[in-house]
Amino acid sequence: MWHYRVTNFVGTCNFFIDKNLTVCGAHNETNIMRMSSNMTQAYVNSLTDAELSSLMASFSSALESFEILSGWRIAKIPFCQAIEADLKTITVQLQTNTMNYGQARWAYSQCAEKILKA
Structure with missing residues (x-):
C-alpha cells in the first residue's frame, strides 16, 4: 500500500504522471509519482501503463473526496x-506497522453513517 500526500492548493492544479521522478512540473502542476515519500525510480520504471492509469484514477477519486470535505x-x-476524526482514525490504522483492518473498517462504517446523517 502506497501513501500519497495531497497538499492543499488554491486555484487550479494539473496533476499528472511522469515515470521520471525528477520531473516536478510547473508552478501549477504536480507529478503525483513524486507525492509518495517511499516511491523509488526502480519501482516507477516497473509499473505498466495499466497500473499507472489505475493510480491516476485512484488519485483523482481521492482528490475529489478532499474537495468534497473542503466544501x-x-x-x-x-x-x-x-467525519474528519473518523478519517484520521482510518489513516492511522492503515499506516502503522501493525495494521488493524478491523478498526479501520469500524471507523469507515462510522464515517459513512455520519455522512448519511449529515
Whole structure:
C-alpha cells in the first residue's frame, strides 16, 4: 500500500504522471509519482501503463473526496469534525506497522453513517 500526500492548493492544479521522478512540473502542476515519500525510480520504471492509469484514477477519486470535505468544512455541515476524526482514525490504522483492518473498517462504517446523517 502506497501513501500519497495531497497538499492543499488554491486555484487550479494539473496533476499528472511522469515515470521520471525528477520531473516536478510547473508552478501549477504536480507529478503525483513524486507525492509518495517511499516511491523509488526502480519501482516507477516497473509499473505498466495499466497500473499507472489505475493510480491516476485512484488519485483523482481521492482528490475529489478532499474537495468534497473542503466544501463541507466551509458549509459547516453537521458532523464534519467527527467525519474528519473518523478519517484520521482510518489513516492511522492503515499506516502503522501493525495494521488493524478491523478498526479501520469500524471507523469507515462510522464515517459513512455520519455522512448519511449529515
